[in-house]
Amino acid sequence: QLLGQLENTGPPPADKERISSLPTVPVTQEQVDTGLECPVCKEDYAVAEQVRQLPCHHVFHSSCIVPWLELHDTCPVCRKSLKGEDSTRQ
Numbered sequence: 001q002l003l004g005q006l007e008n009t010g011p012p013p014a015d016k017e018r019i020s021s022l023p024t025v026p027v028t029q030e031q032v033d034t035g036l037e038c039p040v041c042k043e044d045y046a047v048a049e050q051v052r053q054l055p056c057h058h059v060f061h062s063s064c065i066v067p068w069l070e071l072h073d074t075c076p077v078c079r080k081s082l083k084g085e086d087s088t089r090q
Contacts, residue, residue: 019069
């Protein structure tokens with residue numbers, strides 16, 4: 001476990017206040033019709049299902065994205081920071 005921590009050189013975790021302030025939004029019929037799925041668990045969304053939306057507008061099940069954000073301050077899809085910064089820039 002300690003070795004895993006030493007190898008983690010990615011972005012720091014998102015702060016808890018930022019995670020809790022992410023909006024919860026309902027999935028629309030249009031999103032379901034396009035086959036939108038949670039990028040983390042790959043499950044299809046249902047109409048009116050409540051999901052968490054990141055500033056980059058990607059949406060996730062809360063139970064999928066919160067553990068990720070507790071380890072990383074970035075969207076797992078596009079790598080944009082919750083602060084709005086692009087972490088892929090060097």
